[in-house]
Amino acid sequence: xxxxxxxxxxxxxxxxxxxxxxxxxxxxxxxxxxxxxxxxxxxxxxxxxxxxxxxxxxxxxxxxxxxxxxxxxxxxxxxxxxxxxxxxxxxxxxxxxxxxxxxxxxxxxxxxxxxxxxxxxxxxxxxxxxxxxxxxxxxxxxxxxxxxxxxxxxxxxxxxxxxxxxxxxxxxxxxxxxxxxxxxxxxxxxxxxxxxxxxxxxxxxxxxxxxxxxxxxxxxxxxxxxxxxxxxxxxxxxxxxxxxxxxxxxxxxxxxxxxxxxxxxxxxxxxxxxxxxxxxxxxxxxxxxxxxxxxxxxxxxxxxxxxxxxxxxxxxxxxxxxxxxxxxxxxxxxxxxxxxxxxxxxxxxxxxxxxxxxxxxxxxxxxxxxxxxxxxxxxxxxxxxxxxxxxxxxxxxxxxxxxxxxxxx
Amino acid sequence: xxxxxxxxxxxxxxxxxxxxxxxxxxxxxxxxxxxxxxxxxxxxxxxxxxxxxxxxxxxxxxxxxxxxxxxxxxxxxxxxxxxxxxxxxxxxxxxxxxxxxxxxxxxxxxxxxxxxxxxxxxxxxxxxxxxxxxxxxxxxxxxxxxxxxxxxxxxxxxxxxxxxxxxxxxxxxxxxxxxxxxxxxxxxxxxxxxxxxxxxxxxxxxxxxxxxxxxxxxxxxxxxxxxxxxxxxxxxxxxxxxxxxxxxxxxxxxxxxxxxxxxxxxxxxxxxxxxxxxxxxxxxxxxxxxxxxxxxxxxxxxxxxxxxxxxxxxxxxxxxxxxxxxxxxxxxxxxxxxxxxxxxxxxxxxxxxxxxxxxxxxxxxxxxxxxxxxxxxxxxxxxxxxxxxxxxxxxxxxxxxxxxxxxxx
Numbered sequence: 001x002x003x004x005x006x007x008x009x010x011x012x013x014x015x016x017x018x019x020x021x022x023x024x025x026x027x028x029x030x031x032x033x034x035x036x037x038x039x040x041x042x043x044x045x046x047x048x049x050x051x052x053x054x055x056x057x058x059x060x061x062x063x064x065x066x067x068x069x070x071x072x073x074x075x076x077x078x079x080x081x082x083x084x085x086x087x088x089x090x091x092x093x094x095x096x097x098x099x100x101x102x103x104x105x106x107x108x109x110x111x112x113x114x115x116x117x118x119x120x121x122x123x124x125x126x127x128x129x130x131x132x133x134x135x136x137x138x139x140x141x142x143x144x145x146x147x148x149x150x151x152x153x154x155x156x157x158x159x160x161x162x163x164x165x166x167x168x169x170x171x172x173x174x175x176x177x178x179x180x181x182x183x184x185x186x187x188x189x190x191x192x193x194x195x196x197x198x199x200x201x202x203x204x205x206x207x208x209x210x211x212x213x214x215x216x217x218x219x220x221x222x223x224x225x226x227x228x229x230x231x232x233x234x235x236x237x238x239x240x241x242x243x244x245x246x247x248x249x250x251x252x253x254x255x256x257x258x259x260x261x262x263x264x265x266x267x268x269x270x271x272x273x274x275x276x277x278x279x280x281x282x283x284x285x286x287x288x289x290x291x292x293x294x295x296x297x298x299x300x301x302x303x304x305x306x307x308x309x310x311x312x313x314x315x316x317x318x319x320x321x322x323x324x325x326x327x328x329x330x331x332x333x334x335x336x337x338x339x340x341x342x343x344x345x346x347x348x349x350x351x352x353x354x355x356x357x358x359x360x361x362x363x364x365x366x367x368x369x370x371x372x373x374x375x376x377x378x379x380x381x382x383x384x385x386x387x388x389x390x391x392x393x394x395x396x397x398x399x400x401x402x403x404x405x406x407x408x409x
Numbered sequence: 410x411x412x413x414x415x416x417x418x419x420x421x422x423x424x425x426x427x428x429x430x431x432x433x434x435x436x437x438x439x440x441x442x443x444x445x446x447x448x449x450x451x452x453x454x455x456x457x458x459x460x461x462x463x464x465x466x467x468x469x470x471x472x473x474x475x476x477x478x479x480x481x482x483x484x485x486x487x488x489x490x491x492x493x494x495x496x497x498x499x500x501x502x503x504x505x506x507x508x509x510x511x512x513x514x515x516x517x518x519x520x521x522x523x524x525x526x527x528x529x530x531x532x533x534x535x536x537x538x539x540x541x542x543x544x545x546x547x548x549x550x551x552x553x554x555x556x557x558x559x560x561x562x563x564x565x566x567x568x569x570x571x572x573x574x575x576x577x578x579x580x581x582x583x584x585x586x587x588x589x590x591x592x593x594x595x596x597x598x599x600x601x602x603x604x605x606x607x608x609x610x611x612x613x614x615x616x617x618x619x620x621x622x623x624x625x626x627x628x629x630x631x632x633x634x635x636x637x638x639x640x641x642x643x644x645x646x647x648x649x650x651x652x653x654x655x656x657x658x659x660x661x662x663x664x665x666x667x668x669x670x671x672x673x674x675x676x677x678x679x680x681x682x683x684x685x686x687x688x689x690x691x692x693x694x695x696x697x698x699x700x701x702x703x704x705x706x707x708x709x710x711x712x713x714x715x716x717x718x719x720x721x722x723x724x725x726x727x728x729x730x731x732x733x734x735x736x737x738x739x740x741x742x743x744x745x746x747x748x749x750x751x752x753x754x755x756x757x758x759x760x761x762x763x764x765x766x767x768x769x770x771x772x773x774x775x776x777x778x779x780x781x782x783x784x785x786x787x788x789x790x791x792x793x794x795x796x797x798x799x800x801x802x803x804x805x806x807x808x809x810x811x812x813x814x815x816x817x818x
Contacts, residue, residue, distance in 0.1 A: 057742050058745075058746070058748075058749070059737045059740055059741030059747060059752075060741065093734070093737070094734060094737045094762065094765065094766060095766055096750070097765070099766075128734060129734025129735070129737055130733060130734040130737065131767075239737065239738055239741050311720070311809070311813070312813055315809070315810055316814065318814045319813070321814070325502070325537060325539040326538070328538055328539065329466070329468065329538065329648055331468055332466030332468030332469065333466050337467070338468060340468045340503065353539065356504075356505040357504055357505030357506075357507065357508075358539055358540075396720075396810065397810060400720070400724070401805065401807050401810060402807075404720070404721055404724035404725065405724045405725065405728030405730070
């Protein structure tokens with residue numbers, strides 16, 4: 001199924017900086033798709049710290065379970081290099097013990113070809129659930145992948161991990177610290193089955209900054225809560241989602257506790273997460289939902305996600321209908337604290353509702369004009385306390401149904 | 410917008426028994442719709458016990474708040490009659506203090522015309538949120554409604570409360586107790602914004618059984634948890650949902666603690682709740698999800714609703730795709746306990762997945778044949794303990810988008 005490029009896509013793939021100590025390769029292994037690349041390999045030099053955040057699904061895939069075990073293991077030692085192998089087309093999820101065999105076979109082969117210890121070889125698979133992964137086709141390509149590793153091949157790697165994505169996703173940052181340059185480059189895939197707790201997303205971020213693995217993990221987890229865990233396309237959470245951050249240390253700059261680096265990383269992660277929403281299946285509108293005045297930040301996020309996940313809100317946005325009544329409904333059903341007579345709702349800068357009713361100065365034409373934009377901001381102030389959160393989503397369109405009613409055929 | 414009758418609708422409206430002590434009338438008051446009835450009045454004789462269950466939305470409508478206050482009040486005395494007035498077209502929700510004025514004006518007029526005390530006059534409104542209810546148009550018709558009250562006019566009353574419904578909904582039961590006949594007759598509306606905690610549904614059930622108000626309320630609340638709180642169309646919860654049960658006592662049969670009556674009531678409520686799902690916006694499939702083997706009944710319901718609300722599961726059903734991987738995904742994301750290697754999934758009687766993988770005897774053709782049916786059963790056994798729950802939903806189709814992207818225009 002060839003999908004048209006999302007109307008919300010950026011003009012072009014950004015120019016990403018090379019990250020010293022990381023090389024990429026990709027190949028068409030024929031896992032499921034014809035005539036396109038579907039496997040990528042990234043190999044990191046010794047000294048690289050690795051951190052990861054994964055789906056919390058109770059039915060998570062064999063590769064996810066394997067990555068989690070390896071990151072928690074004492075053998076995850078930065079003295080060695082590290083490798084990441086990802087395939088698209090088949091998620092190797094709910095494939096019983098055969099799934100673990102596939103992971104073991106791929107890991108063994110990557111370790112053998114790259115010289116990286118098996119305990120530092122991480123894998124991910126994305127695509128259809130419940131079908132055996134034809135890992136032989138992947139294993140057959142690993143020596144060639146290893147021979148083709150190249151520090152400049154990140155865009156091709158990003159292309160190989162796509163499933164229903166309509167554009168390749170990348171983002172980067174460069175900062176100066178003590179006269180030295182620290183670079184961050186990341187790639188992502190994902191366009192459906194996207195919801196907090198990591199949805200069907202695969203994200204790999206690389207930096208030449210230096211940081212202890214424990215600090216890197218903590219920074220990644222915290223930043224994920226404000227970025228990838230604040231986006232939703234369809235409220236469905238995948239069995240395979242993986243976000244990994246690799247710090248090679250090649251810049252020689254230790255960024256532990258460094259606020260400027262944390263901000264740069266957050267900007268890259270936010271950029272990538274927004275690109276995932278912009279490629280939401282069938283999306284025609286990019287929607288930012290700003291919630292303020294909640295009892296606390298958690299409540300604000302609950303309200304924001306209730307609005308962002310409401311099929312009635314999302315179809316109204318698709319229809320360019322300033323149907324703020326459905327926003328009221330979504331706030332009401334969220335379970336978090338709200339007071340009908342204290343909340344106010346704006347579309348962009350147009351105040352729509354306040355004090356328990358439509359705002360006296362609101363004109364439907366003003367609301368309708370906001371809804372015609374391709375980027376829509378919905379602001380909700382609960383008027384209760386200081387809690388706030390921002391979440392991002394897209395609209396729910398006929399194209400989402402078309403894509404998902406016929407995905408496997 | 411004229412919608413075609415749901416393909417899942419029953420052949421015809423059932424013949425409902427007259428309930429002694431209840432009379433109905435309906436009228437076209439022009440609240441919003443043209444050329445159709447939109448207000449119904451039901452008046453019950455003195456001696457009638459009244460119970461109610463309502464939306465838990467934090468932004469619930471003025472009529473809902475009014476009903477809840479009245480049911481809790483000492484003035485809710487069965488010595489007096491009772492009345493219910495319902496309008497469609499406008500939900501009188503999020504209409505500030507004006508909303509309360511509308512309720513008060515309608516209540517005052519109904520009390521005046523019918524002789525029922527204002528404290529026993531209950532109202533409901535369903536339709537667009539956030540627009541002032543033109544209550545004058547309703548008040549202008551109340552005397553005529555009162556003059557036209559008729560014990561046989563229940564079907565017309567059910568027609569007057571519809572919004573996007575494509576068929577009129579009713580159900581009944583008759584049981585013999587001690588040689589006397591006890592009858593139950595109920596009507597309902599609702600087709601979108603349907604989710605547990607009472608969604609956009611209005612349901613009114615009448616019986617000539619005799620029961621104390623406190624016992625009636627307890628029975629209604631318990632039965633609601635196994636019927637209306639087990640259905641979902643789109644996971645969205647309305648600000649207006651109301652379910653009321655009125656027992657006139659005219660049969661002279663006290664049914665307090667009577668199991669056969671409780672079963673008959675549950676059958677009527679289940680029937681009405683299924684009709685709501687069968688009229689789910691855009692629905693082409695009626696889906697029953699049976700969850701067994703969960704840690705407890707609550708966990709079973711959490712899993713069932715996670716499957717029933719998943720856009721990816723619902724679009725797969727629309728596409729007649731036996732995509733059991735999405736069922737695995739929905740179980741995994743629900744938050745309730747699950748063990749990948751212990752769960753099994755069947756479509757109808759076809760065992761699809763077990764022991765963490767596709768069942769060895771499963772053939773895609775068998776699963777596909779199940780999905781072609783208009784009534785689909787998905788069975789999930791978690792293999793953990795004895796918890797169980799059954800929930801009902803429908804598929805997610807292009808027609809849902811069409812209806813909801815353009816509801817207000």
